[in-house]
Structures are given as structure tokens and as C-alpha cells.
Amino acid sequence: MSLLNKKTSLIREKRLQAISAYYGSTELLLNENIKEGQFLQRVRTFSQETASDILYALNVVSTIPESAIVIHGAAGCGAGRLSLDLTDNNDGKWAVTNLNERDSIMGSDVKLREAIKQVYKLHHPKIVFVISTPIVAINNDDIETVVEELTDELGISIVPVYSDGFRSKIGTTGYDIVSHSIAKYILKRDSTIKNEAPKANYVNLLSVSENEADLQEVNRLLQELGLNTNVFPRYADLENIQNVKNASFSISINPDEADYPGKIFETDFQIPYIQSVLPLGIAHTSQWITDISIATGHKTEALELISREKEKLTELLKKRKFNKQKVFISLTPAYAIAVYDLLVELGFEVVGIKLSYIDQLHFGFVEKLKTERPDLALLVGEGQLFEEENLIQKVNPEIYIGGKGGDFAVPIRNGIPVINIDSIQIIGFNGVINFVEKIGRSLANTSFTQLLAQNETRTYTNGWINKSTNWFIKKEVK
Amino acid sequence: MSKPKQIAIYGKGGIGKSTTTSNIAAALAEAGYRVVQIGCDPKSDSTNTLRRGNYLPTVLDSTRDGEKVRLEDISVVGFKGVVCIEAGGPVPGVGCAGRGINAAVSLLQDLHLFEEYKPDFVLYDVLGDVVCGGFAVPIREGLADKVYVVSSSDFMAIYAANNLFKAITKYASTGGARLGGIIANSLNAPYAKSLIDDFAEQTGAIVTGYVPRSLTVAQSELYGKTVIEAQPDSAQADVYRKLAQRIIEDAETVVPLPMNVTELRDWARKWGDQILRIEQGEVLEQASI
Numbered sequence: 122m123s124l125l126n127k128k129t130s131l132i133r134e135k136r137l138q139a140i141s142a143y144y145g146s147t148e149l150l151l152n153e154n155i156k157e158g159q160f161l162q163r164v165r166t167f168s169q170e171t172a173s174d175i176l177y178a179l180n181v182v183s184t185i186p187e188s189a190i191v192i193h194g195a196a197g198c199g200a201g202r203l204s205l206d207l208t209d210n211n212d213g214k215w216a217v218t219n220l221n222e223r224d225s226i227m228g229s230d231v232k233l234r235e236a237i238k239q240v241y242k243l244h245h246p247k248i249v250f251v252i253s254t255p256i257v258a259i260n261n262d263d264i265e266t267v268v269e270e271l272t273d274e275l276g277i278s279i280v281p282v283y284s285d286g287f288r289s290k291i292g293t294t295g296y297d298i299v300s301h302s303i304a305k306y307i308l309k310r311d312s313t314i315k316n317e318a319p320k321a322n323y324v325n326l327l328s329v330s331e332n333e334a335d336l337q338e339v340n341r342l343l344q345e346l347g348l349n350t351n352v353f354p355r356y357a358d359l360e361n362i363q364n365v366k367n368a369s370f371s372i373s374i375n376p377d378e379a380d381y382p383g384k385i386f387e388t389d390f391q392i393p394y395i396q397s398v399l400p401l402g403i404a405h406t407s408q409w410i411t412d413i414s415i416a417t418g419h420k421t422e423a424l425e426l427i428s429r430e431k432e433k434l435t436e437l438l439k440k441r442k443f444n445k446q447k448v449f450i451s452l453t454p455a456y457a458i459a460v461y462d463l464l465v466e467l468g469f470e471v472v473g474i475k476l477s478y479i480d481q482l483h484f485g486f487v488e489k490l491k492t493e494r495p496d497l498a499l500l501v502g503e504g505q506l507f508e509e510e511n512l513i514q515k516v517n518p519e520i521y522i523g524g525k526g527g528d529f530a531v532p533i534r535n536g537i538p539v540i541n542i543d544s545i546q547i548i549g550f551n552g553v554i555n556f557v558e559k560i561g562r563s564l565a566n567t568s569f570t571q572l573l574a575q576n577e578t579r580t581y582t583n584g585w586i587n588k589s590t591n592w593f594i595k596k597e598v599k
Numbered sequence: 600m601s602k603p604k605q606i607a608i609y610g611k612g613g614i615g616k617s618t619t620t621s622n623i624a625a626a627l628a629e630a631g632y633r634v635v636q637i638g639c640d641p642k643s644d645s646t647n648t649l650r651r652g653n654y655l656p657t658v659l660d661s662t663r664d665g666e667k668v669r670l671e672d673i674s675v676v677g678f679k680g681v682v683c684i685e686a687g688g689p690v691p692g693v694g695c696a697g698r699g700i701n702a703a704v705s706l707l708q709d710l711h712l713f714e715e716y717k718p719d720f721v722l723y724d725v726l727g728d729v730v731c732g733g734f735a736v737p738i739r740e741g742l743a744d745k746v747y748v749v750s751s752s753d754f755m756a757i758y759a760a761n762n763l764f765k766a767i768t769k770y771a772s773t774g775g776a777r778l779g780g781i782i783a784n785s786l787n788a789p790y791a792k793s794l795i796d797d798f799a800e801q802t803g804a805i806v807t808g809y810v811p812r813s814l815t816v817a818q819s820e821l822y823g824k825t826v827i828e829a830q831p832d833s834a835q836a837d838v839y840r841k842l843a844q845r846i847i848e849d850a851e852t853v854v855p856l857p858m859n860v861t862e863l864r865d866w867a868r869k870w871g872d873q874i875l876r877i878e879q880g881e882v883l884e885q886a887s888i
């Protein structure tokens with residue numbers, strides 16, 4: 122059944138039964154829900170701000186070359202994109218439609234039309250992304266007509282991205298929406314893109330949030346297997362997007378994020394999707410290479426590659442011995458799962474895990490934790506630093522591993538050194554070397570973090586810190 | 600009168616709400632009162648029969664160009680000095696009409712409508728079912744003092760009236776408008792009066808007046824006039840005059856007790872059975888044939 126006939130992707134809560142609020146044992150999490158094949162959704166009666174699907178969507182579309190963005194909403198909605206300009210040195214080809222009260226009553230199509238024409242005139246992009254925002258979603262304002270008219274008039278691809286900022290509490294939904302939109306409005310609509318016979322050894326590499334260094338490492342490994350890659354959607358130009366249909370397989374890097382584009386290409390364009398683990402750490406990278414090699418028929422190359430790479434790592438790992446140092450992990454699920462295994466392999470003791478959300482794809486991990494570490498409680502939630510601080514003060518880690526949009530205020534003010542995985546090349550076999558070196562350096566000298574902590578005033582009262590971490594996480598009463 | 604009496608008239612779409620409101624406005628004006636009628640419906644056809652065919656741009660149309668709007672741009676003086684205003688709304692299919700009502704009413708306040716015209720009566724003619732917060736604006740925030748609901752004896756009209764009662768109940772405790780009464784309109788069927796009386800009794804409401812179905816109304820509308828103007832000597836004109844008189848004199852308001860879904864369903868079923876018996880010729884005590 123075609124997924125692309127729908128206006129946009131389902132939210133993660135509906136599509137994968139994702140939950141965004143939990144704190145407690147893995148046993149309870151499994152017991153109360155496993156019968157229905159889903160975890161039980163809870164609500165936070167108090168919640169701190171989190172990044173919405175709009176920010177996630179902007180994060181991906183901002184990487185697409187020769188494109189421009191029109192944020193269709195109030196002026197303040199432009200702040201999301203502005204923050205990317207400040208941090209990532211982007212080229213600033215974007216506009217906001219600056220909707221006001223009158224537009225919310227009369228409809229906003231005139232302003233949208235004008236904004237798209239303006240960015241076209243200024244930047245001559247090949248693709249214009251129209252990012253929908255709460256005001257447009259609440260009014261159910263029409264974007265489609267403008268898109269249709271201007272696609273014909275300007276002769277470029279105009280892609281409406283139906284994010285809304287409030288239906289889903291899981292920002293990753295924004296990634297799904299972008300993949301859906303690109304596939305629907307470019308791949309499916311453009312009849313000039315011919316369905317050629319799939320090219321052998323040509324694969325779609327589904328990358329949504331990896332940094333460029335990580336992508337290079339993944340590409341290096343796939344090239345060793347004899348595979349040529351076509352990246353989608355991050356950094357994908359119009360040619361990459363059009364080439365999606367020519368690939369013989371789609372391959373995941375992050376199985377959570379690649380899940381949706383993988384499924385779309387499989388159902389709508391009959392491109393088989395190889396979903397594997399995140400290639401982070403020795404075991405997982407080996408597993409990832411093996412899974413791909415079985416599907417693509419490169420088993421021999423894979424075996425050779427894995428043994429060659431492992432050999433290089435053996436020497437390094439012998440030198441670096443870790444001694445049960447206590448670690449706290451605060452990451453998105455796929456990264457947390459892989460980092461957990463790597464840390465255990467390296468000799469660390471994981472004392473706390475915070476996942477931004479958790480869904481059907483993560484049952485295996487929760488079950489494993491239940492067996493291996495029944496004492497370990499899970500915190501689920503995006504942002505929610507007040508809960509993270511509460512938990513960190515209870516479990517006293519010596520090092521904190523975070524990233525993927527996370528915030529490091531909590532560990533820093535508690536004097537705990539931070540490894541931000543976004544700032545290192547962590548994927549693949551080379552990633553293991555970088556990670557081990559980084560963590561070694563961070564543990565060797567913690568005086569900088571301690572200095573920062575000494576100059577911090579306390580953010581929370583003892584009243585909150587002494588409360589249970591799940592004080593504000595309640596079962597919904599229906 | 601120093602402070603104008605502000606009255607909101609609600610009711611299901613097509614029930615004769617605008618006709619009734621315009622005729623009340625005309626009757627009040629005829630009796631020498633200064634009247635403002637504000638159509639709070641994106642269809643903007645509330646004051647058609649009062650304006651003698653004069654074009655009236657809606658409040659929201661006038662703000663569309665972003666230029667400063669003056670009160671004279673958005674109002675027309677109609678029959679016997681009735682000031683006609685239409686809130687208006689977006690073109691069908693886009694935007695948000697509820698927000699439009701909200702914005703139009705705020706703008707009228709900013710333009711000092713009441714200080715300017717010093718009306719004795721302000722009538723808000725509001726789109727039928729309370730579909731969102733925007734359409735409840737005249738009830739909320741103490742804008743209107745009294746709400747009248749126009750209803751026929753059709754179940755869907757009663758249903759809409761009951762919904763309106765829910766909205767009144769919700770806002771009454773925080774200074775919202777209270778119910779003046781039910782205006783029973785288009786009464787035709789023999790059981791209609793009893794049915795509406797019974798609904799009023801069940802919900803603690805008062806019936807302010809009964810308006811029979813009449814050809815005079817349809818005819819006057821076709822001439823683009825109210826009954827008061829087109830056929831001032833007709834019996835129907837007197838019906839509206841009486842209604843207007845009641846509204847002038849009415850001091851009592853209530854907070855109604857709307858029925859819940861099952862109560863309303865059971866109540867309707869009971870009447871269904873009763874009507875069947877009337878059709879079959881049974882003469883009942885309550886039925887005013």
C-alpha cells in the first residue's frame with residue numbers, strides 16, 4: 122500500500138507507538154505493555170520546552186544544496202532557522218511569510234505565493250521547501266494550491282513540508298515528514314524521472330542527522346564492500362534525490378531515522394530496504410557490514426574488511442583500559458543502544474540511561490537491559506533537564522555522554538565531563554578510535570569541568586532533587 | 600438610556616434568525632429607539648432587509664487592505680435609522696471565520712461604536728451553532744447582556760439551542776451573558792408550540808414569543824424589506840412588534856440547564872411517540888391543536 126498517497130507521515134506515536142515519557146524499571150515497562158505490542162504512553166504534568174518536529178525538519182532541509190526555505194508562519198517561527206544560521210554557518214537562503222492576525226483570519230496564500238517568488242528571484246534554487254507551522258496547521262490553511270500553481274509557473278520543485286509543532290511530542294517525526302514530502306513532491310510527481318533498471322552495487326544511503334565526518338566513514342566502509350552510495354535526504358542535491366529510484370537497495374545508518382524513508386522507498390518504489398543496527402562500536406559496525414553484505418552479495422569482502430579493521434583496533438584497545446568508571450548516557454535510542462554496548466565492551470559501568478523517546482523498534486534493547494541490568498532504570502523524554510538533573514544527582518556518574526541535539530547544562534554544572542558525540546566522528550571502526558581517545562582524555566583531566574561547576578549556582582532546590590524522578594510523569598486517566 | 604442594551608441572537612442556520620433579528624430591529628426603530636444591528640456571520644447577509652439595497656462592505660473586507668478603517672466605511676444607516684454592520688469573514692474555504700468574528704468585534708470596540716452612535720439597543724445576529732470560541736465572543740467577556748435563541752420545533756434546531764445553552768452555562772459564572780429566552784419561529788405543525796414549551800420547561804428557559812410561519816415574511820424578504828417596512832399593517836408585523844416589546848420590557852434572565860446527550864435523546868424520542876399519536880388522531884391533554 123502506498124504511503125505517499127497520504128498528505129504526510131503519521132506521527133511517531135501512531136506509526137511506531139512511540140512514547141515520550143517514562144521513568145522506572147525496564148521490567149515494569151515491559152510487563153505493563155508487552156501484550157498490546159506497545160509501551161504505555163504517559164503524560165508529563167509538568168514539562169520543559171523541547172525541540173518540535175519543525176526544528177527537526179529545518180535541520181534536514183537546511184543541508185540540501187541549491188535549495189531555499191520558506192517558513193510559512195509568524196515571524197517568530199523563523200527563529201528556528203535563525204539558530205541554525207548562527208551555529209552551523211549555513212548560507213541563509215530562507216524567508217518567513219510573517220503571518221499576522223489578518224492572515225490567520227483571511228487565509229495566507231497571497232503571502233506564501235509572494236514569499237516563494239521572492240526567494241526564487243533572489244537565490245534561483247532548484248528546490249523550495251515550504252515549512253508549515255502551528256498557525257497554518259490550526260487554520261488548516263491551503264498550501265497545496267500555491268505549490269501546484271508555482272511549480273508550473275516557476276518550473277522548479279516546490280515541496281510542502283507539513284510539520285505543525287504540536288501533534289507529536291517526538292521531534293524525530295519532523296525527519297519523517299521531510300522524507301515523505303521529498304518523496305511525494307519530487308520523486309513521485311516528477312514524471313521525467315524514469316524508473317531505470319536498478320543499478321548493481323548502487324545503494325541509497327539513508328542519512329538523516331549524521332555529520333559529514335561520519336558520512337565519510339560510512340562511505341569508506343561501503344566502498345570497501347564495492348558499493349556506490351547515493352545519499353538521502355541529508356546533503357542530497359536534486360540529482361541525488363532523482364537517483365533514489367535507480368538504486369538496488371536502501372541502507373540505514375541510524376535505523377530509527379532511516380526507518381521511514383526506507384519503508385517509503387520499499388512500498389512505493391519497490392527498492393528493498395536493509396535495516397540494520399547503527400554502525401557504532403566494533404560489534405555493531407561488524408553486524409551492520411554483515412547485514413548489508415548478505416543482502417547485496419558481498420560476504421567475502423565483508424569478512425575480510427571486518428577482520429582487517431578489527432586487527433587495527435586490537436592494539437589501540439589493549440593500551441586503553443577503563444576501570445568500571447560510571448557513565449550516564451543521554452541520547453536518541455539508536456545511539457544509546459550502540460553506545461551502551463560499546464561502553465560495556467570497553468569496561469565502563471553504565472549507571473543511567475536517558476532516551477529521548479522509545480518505540481516498537483526498541484523492545485529488544487529494553488529486554489536485554491532487563492536481563493543484563495535489572496537494577497538500571499530508564500528515563501524517557503526529550504529535553505526535560507529538570508528530570509535529568511534529578512537523576513544525575515542520584516546516580517553520580519563520572520562521565521556523561523550526550524549529543525544529537527541534547528543540552529549539556531546539567532552535567533557541566535554538576536562537574537561531570539561531557540562527551541558530545543555530535544562533535545566527534547564516532548561512526549564505524551574509525552569512530553571507535555576517536556571515541557576511545559576522547560573519553561580517555563576527558564577522564565584524564567576533569568579540572569575544566571570542575572572549575573565550571575564551582576562557579577555555578579544551584580539551579581534546583583533540594584525539594585525537587587529529593588523527589589522521585591518520575592514525580593511529574595503520570596499514567597493518563599481516560 | 601445611557602448604557603445600550605446589548606442582545607445576542609443565536610440559532611441554527613436557516614432557522615430565520617436574521618429575519619427575526621431584522622424585524623425586531625425594525626420594530627424597535629419604529630418605536631423610536633436607536634438601534635445597531637451587527638451581523639456576526641461570515642455570510643454577511645444579516646442586515647440585507649434593513650439596508651434597502653445599499654452596499655455595505657464588511658468589517659473584515661475593509662481591513663483587508665491594511666488601511667485605517669473609519670466607522671462610516673463599515674456601517675450603513677438603514678430603515679428608520681437602524682445602523683447596519685456586517686462583521687464578514689474570509690472567502691469560503693480559507694482562513695478562520697471564528698477568529699474573524701473575534702477580530703471584527705474588537706475593531707468595533709476600538710472604533711468607539713457605542714460612543715459614536717449612542718444606541719439604545721445593539722443586536723448581534725450570530726451564526727447558528729456555537730462551533731468554536733470565536734462564535735461565542737458575544738456571549739463571553741460580558742459583551743452582550745442577554746441572549747435569545749431562535750428555534751423551530753425541528754429536532755436539529757432544538758439540538759442547536761441546547762448546545763447554545765451549554766455555552767451560556769459555561770460562561771455565565773465569569774460574567775458572560777445570560778439567557779433572555781427562546782423565540783419560537785416558523786411554527787407550523789400543530790404540536791410545535793407544545794414541543795417548544797416542553798423544551799423550555801425541561802431546560803429552565805422562558806419562551807419570549809411565538810412567530811408563526813407566514814407567507815408575509817417570505818414575500819417581504821423577496822422585496823428586500825422587513826415585514827415591518829413592507830407590510831406594516833399585517834398581523835405578522837404585529838407579532839414582531841409584540842416580540843420587540845417583550846425584549847424592551849424583559850428584565851428577567853436565567854442560566855439555563857441544558858440537557859445532556861442521553862436526556863436530549865430520550866426527550867426527543869418521547870416527542871416522537873407523541874407526534875405519531877397526534878398523527879393517528881389521538882387527542883392529548885398537552886397538544887394544543
